[in-house]
Amino acid sequence: xxxxxxxxxxxxxxxxxxxxxxxxxxxxxxxxxxxxxxxxxxxxxxxxxxxxxxxxxxxxxxxxxxxxxxxxxxxxxxxxxxxxxxxxxxxxxxxxxx
Amino acid sequence: xxxxxxxxxxxxxxxxxxxxxxxxxxxxxxxxxxxxxxxxxxxxxxxxxxxxxxxxxxxxxxxxxxxxxxxxxxxxxxxxxxxxxxxxxxxxxxxxxxxxxxxxxxxxxxxxxxxxxxxxxxxxxxxxxxxxxxxxxxxxxxxxxxxxxxxxxxxxxxxxxxxxxxxxxxxxxxxxxxxxxxxxxxxxxxxxxxxxxxxxxxxxxxxxxxxxxxxxxxxxxxxxxxxxxxxxxxxxxxxxxxxxxxxxxxxxxxxxxxxxxxxxxxxxxxxxxxxxxxxxxxxxxxxxxxxxxxxxxxxxxxxxxxxxxxxxxxxxxxxxxxxxxxxxxxxxxxxxxxxxxxxxxxxxxxxxxxxxxxxxxxxxxxxxxxxxxxxxxxxxxxxxxxxxxxxxxxxxxxxxxxxxxxxxxxxxxxxxxxxxxxxxxxxxxxxxxxxxxxxxxxxxxxxxxxxxxxxxxxxxxxxxxxxxxxxxxxxxxxxxxxxxxxxxxxxxxxxxxxxxxxxxxxxxxxxxxxxxxxx
Numbered sequence: 001x002x003x004x005x006x007x008x009x010x011x012x013x014x015x016x017x018x019x020x021x022x023x024x025x026x027x028x029x030x031x032x033x034x035x036x037x038x039x040x041x042x043x044x045x046x047x048x049x050x051x052x053x054x055x056x057x058x059x060x061x062x063x064x065x066x067x068x069x070x071x072x073x074x075x076x077x078x079x080x081x082x083x084x085x086x087x088x089x090x091x092x093x094x095x096x097x098x
Numbered sequence: 099x100x101x102x103x104x105x106x107x108x109x110x111x112x113x114x115x116x117x118x119x120x121x122x123x124x125x126x127x128x129x130x131x132x133x134x135x136x137x138x139x140x141x142x143x144x145x146x147x148x149x150x151x152x153x154x155x156x157x158x159x160x161x162x163x164x165x166x167x168x169x170x171x172x173x174x175x176x177x178x179x180x181x182x183x184x185x186x187x188x189x190x191x192x193x194x195x196x197x198x199x200x201x202x203x204x205x206x207x208x209x210x211x212x213x214x215x216x217x218x219x220x221x222x223x224x225x226x227x228x229x230x231x232x233x234x235x236x237x238x239x240x241x242x243x244x245x246x247x248x249x250x251x252x253x254x255x256x257x258x259x260x261x262x263x264x265x266x267x268x269x270x271x272x273x274x275x276x277x278x279x280x281x282x283x284x285x286x287x288x289x290x291x292x293x294x295x296x297x298x299x300x301x302x303x304x305x306x307x308x309x310x311x312x313x314x315x316x317x318x319x320x321x322x323x324x325x326x327x328x329x330x331x332x333x334x335x336x337x338x339x340x341x342x343x344x345x346x347x348x349x350x351x352x353x354x355x356x357x358x359x360x361x362x363x364x365x366x367x368x369x370x371x372x373x374x375x376x377x378x379x380x381x382x383x384x385x386x387x388x389x390x391x392x393x394x395x396x397x398x399x400x401x402x403x404x405x406x407x408x409x410x411x412x413x414x415x416x417x418x419x420x421x422x423x424x425x426x427x428x429x430x431x432x433x434x435x436x437x438x439x440x441x442x443x444x445x446x447x448x449x450x451x452x453x454x455x456x457x458x459x460x461x462x463x464x465x466x467x468x469x470x471x472x473x474x475x476x477x478x479x480x481x482x483x484x485x486x487x488x489x490x491x492x493x494x495x496x497x498x499x500x501x502x503x504x505x506x507x508x509x510x511x512x513x514x515x516x517x518x519x520x521x522x523x524x525x526x527x528x529x530x531x532x533x534x535x536x537x538x539x540x541x542x543x544x545x546x547x548x549x550x551x552x553x554x555x556x557x558x559x560x561x562x563x564x565x566x567x568x569x570x571x572x573x574x575x576x577x578x579x580x581x582x583x584x585x586x587x588x589x590x591x592x593x594x595x596x597x598x599x600x601x602x603x604x605x606x607x608x609x610x611x612x613x614x615x616x617x
Contacts, residue, residue, distance in 0.1 A: 004478070008478070009474060012474045012477045012478055012481070013474060015477050015481070016429060016433075016461070016473050016474060016477045017433075017436065017454070017457040017458050017461050018458060018461045018462050018465065018470055018473065018474070019446070019455075019458035019459050019461070019462040020462065020470075024470075028470070028471065028474060031471060031532055032471070032474065032475060032478070034532075034533055035421065035471075035475060035532065035533055035536075036475070036478070038417075038418060038421075038533055039417075039418040039419075039421050039422050039488070039492075040418070040487075040488075041414075041415060041418050042415050042418040042419050042422060042488070042491045042492050042495050043487045043488065043491040045412065045414075045415040045491070045494075045495055045498070046491050046494035046495060046498070050494040050497050050498060051494070051497055052490060052493035052494050052496070052497065053493055053494075053496040053497045053500060054319060054493055055319050055349070055549075056305045056319060056320075056500075056546075056547070056548055056549020056550075056573075057305055057306055057349070057351070057549050057573065059306070059349060062348045062349075064345060072212055072213075076212045077212075077439075079210065079212060080209050080210060080212075080439070080440035080441070081439055081440060082437055082438070082440075082441070082442070082443030083443065089438060089439055091438055091453050091456075092445075092451045092452060092453050092455075092456050093450075093451060093452050093453065094452070094453050
């Protein structure tokens with residue numbers, strides 16, 4: 001079940017927005033196959049009637065009053081921006097994709 | 099380096115605090131002594147490289163403030179926190195205003211957090227001079243600190259070896275007397291395993307006991323901030339300072355913070371039921387590690403502890419479950435590094451300049467290999483068709499592991515195991531074998547999956563390198579791991595110097611040390 005091909009990695013890299021060279025794709029496919037093989041044992045360990053744990057503590061319903069707390073100024077928010085203009089984040093074209 | 103400096107930095111944090119309080123030393127002198135030590139041993143080709151940033155001015159300013167308050171006396175001096183004036187280092191995964199935070203990644207090169215993590219707010223309120231930020235595996239992903247984008251950290255016991263990871267910088271800084279205390283984060287062992295590798299003490303609190311607000315998230319259901327120190331008393335003092343409910347962290351626990359330092363001082367194991375986990379010994383564990391482990395059991399038994407064996411069969415699947423859950427959560431948490439609002443932006447070398455292509459080239463250039471590996475693995479584990487088999491099964495294993503712990507804690511008050519299967523390995527040894535690297539975490543991971551507290555204390559040497567002994571306790575029972583850990587520490591140092599005092603002298607490596615600037 002753990003066959004993981006170069007094409008699979010290419011698809012995953014696209015989903016994860018990481019550009020990869022041909023060499024990286026091949027190396028990653030090999031490494032992932034080994035790792036996926038070793039972690040695949042977990043599906044053998046469980047049967048259907050065990051509940052899934054997503055969080056270590058049974059905390060539920062953490063509520064608080066909906067009040068305005070500390071907020072950053074626009075200036076502070078833009079301080080680390082790679083590019084900004086007129087009080088806004090500046091990004092390359094969002095449309096016009098291939 | 100003067101004798102005085104040499105003596106100051108080898109005190110425990112508790113001793114430093116007592117001397118500051120009694121007016122025998124000043125915080126400025128103490129902080130300067132550590133800055134001198136950093137200048138002497140941290141830089142250069144064979145230096146420890148524990149620090150990514152040293153905050154000389156800020157640390158001295160805080161120190162001077164504490165000294166002025168003490169000198170002034172009165173209510174303000176009385177109100178000072180017991181650790182006021184004792185310097186500390188902060189893992190560079192924890193955000194700090196006024197000091198850069200990189201997470202060990204090129205992605206955050208030059209980034210300045212606009213806010214402090216809650217634990218940093220607490221350090222500042224208690225007036226601990228922050229010496230700087232410590233090195234780590236990129237985004238805390240690793241067990242050796244070799245995956246930092248800013249060079250590896252070296253183990254003070256042998257500079258050709260790894261200091262553990264991901265918090266190798268914090269552990270090495272404390273072991274090398276560059277800082278008496280440090281903060282770490284532990285997702286699968288990143289505080290405890292470096293503690294074991296460097297002969298220091300590392301604590302992973304109960305999940306939620308210390309606020310995660312301002313810790314750059316790797317795997318949110320596993321991450322936990324905790325103390326790094328040379329003694330259990332120092333770790334307990336720091337744990338008490340940083341613990342407590344924080345409304346900014348929705349997974350933060352409410353309730354009283356236990357008086358851990360008091361428990362440490364009075365620790366004994368008479369009548370304590372100590373459970374040896376059958377699955378965390380034997381195959382894969384080095385002989386020397388097991389020898390120190392069995393000595394620890396003998397010592398505890400002789401002091402009145404009842405040693406019992408506990409069976410945790412699902413632990414055989416813990417590593418597999420961890421390496422599905424952690425990358426899954428990480429792939430989601432790291433999606434925010436897209437070159438839009440902060441951090442590095444790298445434009446593609448050719449072709450259309452669209453946001454999608456900019457994200458792709460930014461993440462290609464900004465992330466290192468291990469981070470990419472985990473993001474891709476996590477994306478795979480969460481993808482349609484595989485979700486149930488991988489992520490879903492891993493979450494079920496998590497339930498089984500909690501059930502194993504529940505059963506074990508019926509028979510034992512605390513559990514014990516070696517912290518890591520091996521002593522520190524040579525730098526570069528596992529470069530081409532990510533899976534071998536992952537095996538380092540086999541004994542520490544179950545605690546993160548179950549959210550329980552753990553503590554690694556020095557258990558002696560094997561082949562001249564430190565071995566760590568790990569204690570585990572049920573959720574919210576952090577006091578038990580401190581009690582057991584402190585008792586073992588006391589028993590092992592009854593007729594011997596503590597391990598941290600036995601570390602070899604470090605050569606002065608940096609330019610600054612060769613030409614001291616008249617300090």
